[in-house]
């Protein structure tokens with residue numbers, strides 16, 4: 001939990017409580033339904049919560065922004081971002097029902113009012129959002145095909161609406177075929193821990 005405060009020192013008391021509550025909740029739920037590799041649960045804050053918040057180092061979402069987390073699993077990056085941006089709305093989607101249950105239960109347990117969840121394939125989700133966020137779900141080109149229908153035309157943020165994903169390692173082959181403007185940010189520029197050495201945030205504009 002200290003690692004979250006190290007990089008996000010201005011959290012409110014409510015946000016601190018919500019982040020702090022995640023450890024017991026994920027430990028408990030993960031023992032029943034696997035949403036995080038079991039051996040990685042002790043790294044929850046660094047590998048999962050802080051990693052999800054990497055998106056916030058790149059884009060600060062304006063109040064009223066709507067986002068979909070495609071393939072949220074147990075709630076990453078959607079739940080950490082929903083805690084950090086209580087004035088934004090997050091819709092968490094996953095095609096595996098029991099994972100959606102974990103995300104739903106955890107959002108409810110920490111009192112997040114800005115989160116909705118849905119058990120469906122993202123291909124079936126017709127609602128529109130300012131941004132789609134995603135971590136470890138599918139290659140960029142496949143994501144882009146699915147989410148084109150979900151990005152609103154109207155823009156309220158400084159940056160154009162689009163897709164923001166958390167990726168690791170070599171990206172050249174993934175970025176190349178994309179016809180949209182893509183921006184890659186190295187998380188090692190924001191976070192000192194070795195885990196972030198190869199981690200990136202990829203932002204692809206859809207209408208801009």
Ligand SMILES: C[S@@+](CC[C@H](N)C(=O)[O-])C[C@H]1O[C@@H](n2cnc3c(N)ncnc32)[C@H](O)[C@@H]1O
Pocket residue numbers: 035070071072073074075076077093094095096099120121122123134135136137138
């Ligand atoms: C490796 S997990 C990552 C989960 C989470 N984003 C995380 O980082 O912990 C990939 C998730 O994407 C979901 N998924 C894959 N294709 C999907 C689709 N077309 N629509 C919705 N969810 C999908 C899977 O069910 C799975 O939960």
